[in-house]
Amino acid sequence: MDTRPIGVFDSGLGGLTVIRELEKILPGEDIVYFGDTGRVPYGTKGHDTIAKYAAQDMRFLHSFDVKAIIIACGTVSSVAFDDIASVSPIPVIGVVTPAAVAAVSAVAAMKNRKIGVLGTSATIRSGSYQKVINRLNPDVQVISRACPLFVPLVENGHFEADDRLAELAAHEYLDEFEGLGVDTVILGCTHYPILSEIIGRVLGDSVTLIDSGREASHAAKQTFAQMGILSQNQTGGKCRFYVSDYTDDFARLASILLAHSLSGYVEKTDIEKY
Amino acid sequence: MDTRPIGVFDSGLGGLTVIRELEKILPGEDIVYFGDTGRVPYGTKGHDTIAKYAAQDMRFLHSFDVKAIIIACGTVSSVAFDDIASVSPIPVIGVVTPAAVAAVSAVAAMKNRKIGVLGTSATIRSGSYQKVINRLNPDVQVISRACPLFVPLVENGHFEADDRLAELAAHEYLDEFEGLGVDTVILGCTHYPILSEIIGRVLGDSVTLIDSGREASHAAKQTFAQMGILSQNQTGGKCRFYVSDYTDDFARLASILLAHSLSGYVEKTDIEKY
Numbered sequence: 001m002d003t004r005p006i007g008v009f010d011s012g013l014g015g016l017t018v019i020r021e022l023e024k025i026l027p028g029e030d031i032v033y034f035g036d037t038g039r040v041p042y043g044t045k046g047h048d049t050i051a052k053y054a055a056q057d058m059r060f061l062h063s064f065d066v067k068a069i070i071i072a073c074g075t076v077s078s079v080a081f082d083d084i085a086s087v088s089p090i091p092v093i094g095v096v097t098p099a100a101v102a103a104v105s106a107v108a109a110m111k112n113r114k115i116g117v118l119g120t121s122a123t124i125r126s127g128s129y130q131k132v133i134n135r136l137n138p139d140v141q142v143i144s145r146a147c148p149l150f151v152p153l154v155e156n157g158h159f160e161a162d163d164r165l166a167e168l169a170a171h172e173y174l175d176e177f178e179g180l181g182v183d184t185v186i187l188g189c190t191h192y193p194i195l196s197e198i199i200g201r202v203l204g205d206s207v208t209l210i211d212s213g214r215e216a217s218h219a220a221k222q223t224f225a226q227m228g229i230l231s232q233n234q235t236g237g238k239c240r241f242y243v244s245d246y247t248d249d250f251a252r253l254a255s256i257l258l259a260h261s262l263s264g265y266v267e268k269t270d271i272e273k274y
Numbered sequence: 275m276d277t278r279p280i281g282v283f284d285s286g287l288g289g290l291t292v293i294r295e296l297e298k299i300l301p302g303e304d305i306v307y308f309g310d311t312g313r314v315p316y317g318t319k320g321h322d323t324i325a326k327y328a329a330q331d332m333r334f335l336h337s338f339d340v341k342a343i344i345i346a347c348g349t350v351s352s353v354a355f356d357d358i359a360s361v362s363p364i365p366v367i368g369v370v371t372p373a374a375v376a377a378v379s380a381v382a383a384m385k386n387r388k389i390g391v392l393g394t395s396a397t398i399r400s401g402s403y404q405k406v407i408n409r410l411n412p413d414v415q416v417i418s419r420a421c422p423l424f425v426p427l428v429e430n431g432h433f434e435a436d437d438r439l440a441e442l443a444a445h446e447y448l449d450e451f452e453g454l455g456v457d458t459v460i461l462g463c464t465h466y467p468i469l470s471e472i473i474g475r476v477l478g479d480s481v482t483l484i485d486s487g488r489e490a491s492h493a494a495k496q497t498f499a500q501m502g503i504l505s506q507n508q509t510g511g512k513c514r515f516y517v518s519d520y521t522d523d524f525a526r527l528a529s530i531l532l533a534h535s536l537s538g539y540v541e542k543t544d545i546e547k548y
Contacts, residue, residue, distance in 0.1 A: 038323045039313050044430065048542075049312045049519040149439065152426035156318065165423065168442050245323040268322075272546040 002229040005030035007061030007069040012040030012155055014191030015072030016257035019239060021217035028233030032064045036271060038244030041151040043075040043120020050122055054080040059274040067229050070220050074189035074212055075120045078128035091223060098219035099186045099212035100132035106208055107140055112181035117144040119188035129188055143182055147173045154191040161197040170202040177203060186210045194257060240265040276503040279304035281335030281343040286314030286429055288465030289346030290531035293513060295491035302507030306338045310545060312518030315425040317349040317394020324396055328354040333548040341503050344494050348463035348486055349394045352402035365497060372493035373460045373486035374406035380482055381414060386455035391418040393462035403462055417456055421447040428465040435471040444476040451477060460484045468531060514539040
């Protein structure tokens with residue numbers, strides 16, 4: 001039993017899809033969310049820059065005496081997870097392993113043992129999902145594709161199901177999957193579930209999409225329960241939101257990603273001091 | 275006569291289109307360029323964040339004892355120029371006023387006195403170009419359009435003349451200009467000249483495009499000449515490049531924006547310390 005909050009961070013707003021899931025499955029938990037909106041996107045940047053930003057994000061969340069941290073960012077989970085987890089005094093959950101476990105389990109029943117992975121440039125360059133998938137099952141073939149414009153599209157509001165730019169971007173990135181027999185595709189960045197209707201339409205109905213943020217939320221619940229650090233509260237959890245940049249658009253976009261209006265505490269913080 | 279270097283900065287790589295111009299018209303000048311590739315883009319961020327980043331960029335360039343600074347960024351020139359220029363001990367040139375002067379001069383000879391302005395969200399929200407244009411000529415009508423995906427498109431290499439995503443984005447943003455009688459359009463962000471072939475094709479042949487970076491370069495030459503601070507050297511100027519993030523793609527993209535291969539000094543710097 002531990003009533004301290006859970007810390008969650010992302011490069012921007014994509015991690016709010018993880019909050020949406022946590023609110024459903026752990027409604028009694030308090031959460032502190034940090035979105036690095038002042039430096040978004042991470043996924044087009046280099047390894048050292050991402051690692052440095054992630055370390056600052058971790059230090060910021062630690063300042064709230066959180067009991068555990070969920071890295072709700074596919075890029076950080078891919079590039080810096082081992083560095084972060086190896087020195088963290090509290091449990092850290094990333095999105096890569098939970099999504100890889102779910103995908104390997106899904107293809108076990110399939111004819112074609114092929115998993116597609118969609119992620120940012122840094123995520124795909126790291127080979128993170130492929131490594132975990134092949135450690136779980138060396139017979140699975142992994143086909144990866146970087147989709148660097150998906151994050152700017154989402155952060156600029158291009159995610160409606162009929163958005164022409166998002167649809168064309170999806171075709172640019174995903175048409176190459178046609179005919180390859182890939183029946184399971186990991187949405188390896190927490191921004192991508194917002195585009196899942198478009199991505200699903202382009203890939204076709206027979207393809208199962210794995211939401212890396214949702215899988216991480218469920219893995220977190222399981223881990224925290226096993227460790228005995230869940231709160232005894234079944235309802236009433238509160239979420240405080242911190243961002244490194246605040247624009248007029250923030251509340252509107254955040255409400256869409258959370259699937260409810262943004263209520264409660266939102267504050268801008270100077271992340272570069274951490 | 276002043277042989278100290280000229281400082282030039284941008285949110286990322288767009289400002290290299292200004293360097294390309296300076297190399298042509300001031301080939302004897304040494305230049306220090308800073309591109310904030312670790313925090314790009316600026317134009318989707320809020321006023322306070324942009325002003326803070328710009329102040330750090332200025333302090334970084336001042337550390338080289340530069341004789342003048344060119345803000346090769348439409349967003350910073352729009353949002354923070356007055357704050358910067360009012361406290362700067364050395365001359366500061368932005369891109370807004372030079373581009374506005376060129377556009378007002380261009381429409382003087384036209385039937386329709388309508389100027390289109392394309393810029394980032396922050397630039398268009400600031401109304402910067404409109405203010406300067408109407409101070410120069412209150413009879414000119416200004417039609418502005420934010421094009422927030424143009425910077426991510428350029429920074430991710432989507433700028434070839436046949437790039438389908440860049441073309442569709444241009445249609446999304448620019449089709450509304452059809453039939454409005456706009457014959458002069460300011461490319462109000464230094465990334466946009468890289469897309470000028472696509473933008474020109476979508477707007478039509480009769481539209482004159484004003485390159486804000488090129489206009490700023492020429493205004494800078496004129497100002498520095500009047501102030502007597504140009505170098506006496508006619509050739510042999512060197513450019514040192516500093517960035518806040520370095521990826522494998524940097525040299526390739528930079529070479530395209532510079533229109534020659536990137537040679538010489540490139541170094542990564544920790545801009546957050548400034």
